[in-house]
Amino acid sequence: MTEVARHLELVNLFAGLADDLISGLEFMHAAGVVHADIKPANVLLDISEHYSLPRPVVRARYIDFSASSRLESDDSTANAGGTWDYMAPEQMRTQKELSTPSFASDVWSLGITLLSLIVGGSPYAAACGDNLFMLREAIKSGDPFGFARMSPPAAKRMAACQDFIDCCRQGLKKDRERRVSADVWKGWLVSQELGL
Template sequence: MPSPIPATRLLPKDMFPCLDIGTCSSPLTKHPVGTHLQVPVQRLHGKTASRLWSTVIYWKEVRALLPVGSGGFGSVYKAQYLGETVALKRVKKSTKNKLASRQSFWAELNAAHLRHPNVVRVIAATTCVPPDFGDEGSIGTVLMEFVGDENLQQIISDGAQPLGEDRWLRYAADIARGLRFLHAHCVVHLDIKPANVLLSSGDVCKIADFGCSLKLDRGCEVSAISPRVSHVGGTYTHRAPELLKGQALSPAADVYSFGITLWQLMTREQPYTGDRQHVLYAVVAHNLRPSVRDHPVFRSERGPACRSALARCWSAEGRCRPAADELLPLLETLRAPR
């Protein structure tokens, strides 16, 4: 089943605070009741721990929570942890859909065991919060590396910042590398969009916010969406037609979203205007896509190559879209002749 934790185990009986009141554990590994989950402290640049991320958070080491942003299922804070800057995400309860908000928390951990320069790194996660950090509306907390204060949507919207060919191609290549890595490990993100791509101080893109993600069955074969996996969705402007229709999903859904994101990098515009329901219907029924006619990039010498690449990425049929490992060669075809 394409879920990090089956829905029947979202609140398992063996979820309990550790004996050390400074730490709390999440039920990602079975362990007998009454024992302490032994996970070494993971220094960010210190000694190597026995695993890539921790199921305990040493709350006494958390300092200075500063709000950074919020979304449908959570709020993100900038904090200090073990002497380093981190991002702390609290996944909140949804009064309208409690199951979806719980699944969103577990989905955040789908890529926790993976490490790649273009994917935000998870440091620790827990479902237990001590009283002095308490938030009655919170389901769980995820500690991640702090990438920076900007995302791609902000860069696109900020007309004062240049976004020439070399820069948008480099950003697109970063996203493509991240997707290639995720798909190779059978993780589909399902909410690729500029706002979910963070920029580091070194101007490197990192894919963030895995709250809609799924871990596919072994072999990355297409998996049908279970009625109990209710958090699948993402942002409607970037959502693949097969997801809008409630059909089976595959990594090709991320490639569709990548195509919409690539168009935004090229044009610095929003994909659609008008009523949400009209857009949803038109994408499915009339093959509506962002315009590839009016912007200067499509009237230039490389315009035909840009239109062709986008058409492949956002094809209505997932099987007609390029795989993630084909995206980098595809981007090379978009470079203007020198």
């Protein structure tokens, strides 16, 4: 797929996928559930075609709830599980109250997942490669945009769709206290009218 074709496909799909995933996260959090492992591999795309539709409809759904937990439970097994590239900066800390998955860490993970859709993979890949120490430090820095820009193709993709980057930025505030909740993020998305 050429870069232009990829960009056009992204423009067609991003807003709908973001809406589905943010709405799904809002639903989970309203039910008190922390997913704890949001990443592209745990998103199922349902592509529906119908003769009356001008093009296929793509819907995104969460799968693999094996790491999930209820927030208000006293689950002693809750830990900083998940996939490093998609974990929030606070989850790299040693204090249990910070490293335990939370609504805020789910929001971060979704922000990274959406950013990965734009840049074509982990935003840390160009800077860290397979070096886990560097990856951990990069995640702790809380600057996935800066690391993504180290890849010239990713930087070009990011520059071409600033509205989508702004959507990701809502969930990617390093300070978890300043990070939006899923319902606030959903309100922001609706107010922006990103092709919904």
